[in-house]
Amino acid sequence: MANVSISTVSRVLNNPDLVAKDKREKILEAIEQLNYTPNALARGLIHKRTQTLGVIIPDISNLFYAEVIRGMEDSAHESGNNLIICNTVNDQARRLASVKVLSEKQIDGIVITSEPIYPDSYELFRQLNIPIVLAATHSLEYEIPSVRVNDEQAAYDATEYLIRKGHKRIGMISGSTLDPISGLPRIQGFMRALRTHGLEATPEIRIEYANYHFEESYEAMKKLYAKFPELTAVFASSDERALGAISYLHENRIQVPEQVSVIGFDNTRMAGMSYPKLTTVAQPLYQMGFQAVRKLDQLINGKQLEELRTYMSHWIEERHSVRDININ
């Protein structure tokens, strides 16, 4: 339509100053008229780059991940990428299948959240030769970049916070010791804080539920309270667990925080909406997502990473669910 070759059109799109002004304008006009848009598949085929990243996530409907993804999405937008999100329902087979599909679609890299990296996963990454970054998880065995919080220390800090508020009989609703990512480290941090401050850590003070859902956490609090009724504070290893615990306490007319204090973990948006508002260990969820994608982008572009394993700082977000026993 503009009486030029395909090459020239391509140049107008990628290097406009290489083509004479009159032709350029004619071409631009034709593009407008014909409603032409370049085909990213063909481009990807040549450049071996699709400007698309994959995200493997266990459960998008979980507020925790929702906020992490938000950060990822913003970061991706900033670096001109799109995100394909694969919900894997905590199923290793589905996870591997997703990685394979993403790789076939020639995405430029993948960020994997929350899961420990098993040898079969690593083997697959190696085979596919695809850049990987871990968010809210890490791997000590393999050299994979990661962005997360120091869970052991965070749990330590949460427990110490309760101790500083005068609590001596502290219970914990924890994840599974078999979960090396957000289960075990938090338990270890809890134990260490107790030990450091000369408090006894008998088996009665902790209840373990792999499932972090509200209803199970309600049950967990019930059982914990039954076997450890003298407790004055509870460290729940996620906000949802804390809310389940609070729900049980409310229903049994146990005042929070007057009678029992509760501290959570994560600082999802829910934490600010409960009654009483939840004091919790805050993770920079948005930032973790943001940084993970940024790191992936650097990795893809062959830039030197500042650090392989990034540990972002956590803090205690003080609200109204913990009472200072020293004061009154």
Add this chain to the structure above:
Amino acid sequence: MANVSISTVSRVLNNPDLVAKDKREKILEAIEQLNYTPNALARGLIHKRTQTLGVIIPDISNLFYAEVIRGMEDSAHESGNNLIICNTVNDQARRLASVKVLSEKQIDGIVITSEPIYPDSYELFRQLNIPIVLAATHSLEYEIPSVRVNDEQAAYDATEYLIRKGHKRIGMISGSTLDPISGLPRIQGFMRALRTHGLEATPEIRIEYANYHFEESYEAMKKLYAKFPELTAVFASSDERALGAISYLHENRIQVPEQVSVIGFDNTRMAGMSYPKLTTVAQPLYQMGFQAVRKLDQLINGKQLEELRTYMSHWIEERHSVRDININ
């Protein structure tokens, strides 16, 4: 490596029975050995199909959308598709840009959530000639398939529910009348229920906040209570609004539901975690997402849609935030 032509390899992958058994096995072995995976870009280029769908969403970190996306993701998985998710932060320019990028990436279709369809959007869809489905929104002007709930009726039902529980002085925390999707219809339903049951609807009984966030809703409740202190029940037009309202009431020692009842809207997972647990108008969020993607898939595959505009049924999820005044 297997001493065969490219065509034969292709056949093994797509039509295995067209190739002789011995060669087939040799090829399969070579594929294994070489770690070969087909390139979806090249495939997409030929078939004009990428098995990838786009999702335009205003805010992924919002629990409402998180659950809708979960349904979309499951549905996509079922039909062999992946989802590219674009967070648009409620910015029309960014929205249009996202649609353009998705189209360049040759995705097979897009589902758009929650936004009204403006003429410029529609014009773009037409130009790009791309299948579109609307989720949690619809368009009366244009012939675009949609999946949503009847908001006017749902609001009517919520209000009538309160009336049946004996409430006569009912306030509302609403969205903006300028929002034709989830703002105005809910207000209209509220008004209609009042009218139908012979209750007066003065301007004092409603407070309007375009922003649905918790903090603003706290403020909204404060103002509503100030100008309408006789109210015995509040219809909050989202769960987050309801939680903000409850927070204000709690802090001012107004018992929920003993003194003031609150009903929400959406039935996000938060609703079951608050204290008291929130009675709310439930939307089938997961199902809406699921059906929207299913509909898009049908549209793409040229199947006849059962209906252009699907209205899914809502219901009242009874929990503990509404008191029946008739009883005591």
Add this chain to the structure above:
DNA sequence: AATGGTCATGAAAAGCTTTTCATGACAAAT
């Protein structure tokens, strides 16, 4: 024995772009 048909396979085009290389025009410099 000759013809027709089936079947497995390979060659090549097409899908859409980018990029390299070649070409020819023109200006400038000797």
Add this chain to the structure above:
DNA sequence: ATTTGTCATGAAAAGCTTTTCATGACCATT
């Protein structure tokens, strides 16, 4: 006037598949 260099442009290959068409081998039928 001739050479050198610059610049705009086009042709063609490459990226990786799928699919159509052609080919040749082999079997079966008359």
